[in-house]
Amino acid sequence: MSKSSLKIAIAGLGTVGGGTVQLLHDQAQLLAARAGRPLTLVGAAALEKPTGLPLDGVPFFTDARVMARDCDYDVLVELIGGAGGIALDVVRTALERGRSVVTANKAMIAHHGTELAQIAEAKGGTIGFEASVGGGIPIIKSLREGLAANRVTKVMGILNGTCNYILTTMRESGRDFADVLAEAQKLGYAEADPTFDIDGIDTAHKLAILVSLAFSAPIDLDGVSCEGIRHVSALDIRYADELGYRIKLLGVAAQTDTGIEARVYPAMVPLSFPLAHVSGPFNAIVTEGDFVGRTVLEGRGAGARPTASAVVADLMDLALGRTIPTFGVPVAALKAQPAAASGAHRSAYYIRLMVKDQPGVFADIAAALRDEQVSMEQVIQRGRAPEETVPVVMTVHETVESSMLRAVERLKALGSVADLQLIRIENL
Structure with missing residues (x-):
């Protein structure tokens, strides 16, 4: 086993941060055996030092920005959360220093991921974000x-x-x-x-x-x-x-x-x-x-233990020297594509109408669908309530979304329709 440990600084000691600290402590021997070297906490940051976590001897910071700037670490684990603010600041600082980053912060990656990947590539670091999607699912x-x-x-x-x-x-x-x-x-x-x-x-x-x-x-x-x-x-x-x-x-x-x-x-x-x-x-x-x-x-998909498991999986990759571009290919190889036109999407649909129980209602509904080339598959209607609205439920065959939405507007305009709910039927 190599004597050189992977030095870890962790920013944020809430549910996931606390779970990660506990996992690193409880599984220390297992992780070291699998990585070939220890995974060592060299810094932790939160507004207040929590009780009950195994942080004895670990330098503690009340300002994560100071830790990101001054602490000697190989990888910064960001578990503060939020698309911007201090979370983004500490990640940028770590990457600019040529360090790697591991995060569970899906909002930050969704808003700033491409920019952060560019910094990582330029400075020689890498970004792990397994915990940002699906909790413990890899x-x-x-x-x-x-x-x-x-x-x-x-x-x-x-x-x-x-x-x-x-x-x-x-x-x-x-x-x-x-x-x-x-x-x-x-x-x-x-x-x-x-x-x-x-x-x-x-x-x-x-x-x-x-x-x-x-x-x-x-x-x-x-x-x-x-x-x-x-x-x-x-x-x-x-x-x-x-x-x-x-x-x-x-x-x-x-x-x-x-x-x-x-x-x-x-x-x-x-x-x-x-x-x-x-x-x-x-x-x-x-x-x-x-x-x-x-x-x-x-x-x-969430929780301290599953999410911490995903965080530490990224740390293990770094400990073993396994790195890969942030989004699987270098940023220069990412190719922007247009968003597909939403109106062209094809789907079957479920429609629930709350209608007045009176003669001619169903004929009006059928006509509204017919006029937009929407074909009914099945219909459910039970009971009568002449003084109230009753549900009429139907499914329609696969159709173009733009046609379905026009049909919905026609249905809503009918005086006999008090409410309408539309839900897609997923084509699998």
């Missing part, structure tokens, strides 16, 4: 290394454990979105401000990273269209079950003839597909390559 290594012999044509997945927990609980309990969200917040599965999770922003950050790795393109967060789960109701989830689907928030990216299609949206996933059965806070990611075909990775 999807970054899979795309950068395991699938390097393939042209990846599609990547899709459940990338946010909070949303998957909410949708799973809604299905299992029959309760509606707002009630389950409040419970998730009490249990710590959702933040006090859950906007990034439930509006799909967190998933968009992760998908932008996967797009760059899969298609050798610069990071383009603006090219990811985003839709969250606020509008998904318990009623929709019940009908999804009846129709043979599960509703999941997906991040989906595909290489098309007109460019890269990258979208975040809730979708009906067929029960025959593995993603339909991923429940609770778990994540899962599917890739399709021209030689390997379809691969599926599933695991815990």
Whole structure:
């Protein structure tokens, strides 16, 4: 075993940072045996020194910027979070010093990844960010290394454990979105401000990273269209079950003839597909390559231990001298591609209408769909309530999105339609 240790400075000692410190301590002998040298903490930074972590003898800094500038380390682990601010400052400082960086910060990579990769290449460092997508799932290594012999044509997945927990609980309990969200917040599965999770922003950050790795393109967060789960109701989830689907928030990216299609949206996933059965806070990611075909990775998408495992996996690569360009190829080889025209996307759809129970309503609905060349596949309508609105649920055959959206506007304009929900049926 080499006597030269890998010197690590860690910025941020919250849930993931604390988990990483604990893992490095608890697994020290195992890691040293596998890396051929010790992995040694030489600095730690947080606003206050936490109790209960094995930090005895480790220099402690209350300013991570000072540590990044003055500490003698080989790699800086950034676990502060946030797209900019102090997290970005310490990463830039480390890279400018020619040091390597390991981070779990998907927002920073999604917003600044290409720029940071350029600095790393120019200064001789490298960036590891396995923990930024999928928690403990090794999807970054899979795309950068395991699938390097393939042209990846599609990547899709459940990338946010909070949303998957909410949708799973809604299905299992029959309760509606707002009630389950409040419970998730009490249990710590959702933040006090859950906007990034439930509006799909967190998933968009992760998908932008996967797009760059899969298609050798610069990071383009603006090219990811985003839709969250606020509008998904318990009623929709019940009908999804009846129709043979599960509703999941997906991040989906595909290489098309007109460019890269990258979208975040809730979708009906067929029960025959593995993603339909991923429940609770778990994540899962599917890739399709021209030689390997379809691969599926599933695991815990967040939490101290799974995320720390991914952080330390990157540290092990550095300890072993394994390096690879940030996005799989040098920055100069990343080729920008246009975003595929959204209106040209083809999909089947689920439509739920709340309509007045009166004669002629169904004829009006059929006419609105017919006029936009949208073809019905099946319809569910049960019971009568002349004084109230009743649900009419239908699925339509695969159609061009622009036609479907025009049909939706026609349906909304009908005086008999009080409410309408549209959810894509994922083509798999």
